[in-house]
Amino acid sequence: MESKTVTRAQLGEAVYQEVGLSRHESAEMVESLLAEISGALQKGEMVKISSFGSFSVRRKGERIGRNPKTGEEVPILPRTVLIFRPSHVLKNRINEGA
Numbered sequence: 001m002e003s004k005t006v007t008r009a010q011l012g013e014a015v016y017q018e019v020g021l022s023r024h025e026s027a028e029m030v031e032s033l034l035a036e037i038s039g040a041l042q043k044g045e046m047v048k049i050s051s052f053g054s055f056s057v058r059r060k061g062e063r064i065g066r067n068p069k070t071g072e073e074v075p076i077l078p079r080t081v082l083i084f085r086p087s088h089v090l091k092n093r094i095n096e097g098a
């Protein structure tokens with residue numbers, strides 16, 4: 001399986017091809033969508049996209065980790081992580097294509 005990255009420009013081009021807006025308007029639409037998703041996640045809200053999946057933010061507490069090279073115990077500071085859970089529809093599409 002070849003690794004390929006989809007960029008914002010490619011998303012904007014796909015919107016341009018599919019919807020028929022100008023390239024500039026398509027790029028603005030993609031930016032607006034990403035800003036809306038980012039803003040909701042920054043507020044701690046969950047973002048659900050039907051037939052795609054859901055994004056949420058989870059807070060992880062401080063814990064003790066271990067340096068794999070030295071074996072020394074190191075504190076891992078509390079942090080916030082982004083979680084994505086794919087929908088069953090997306091999982092099925094991916095598995096059909098594999």
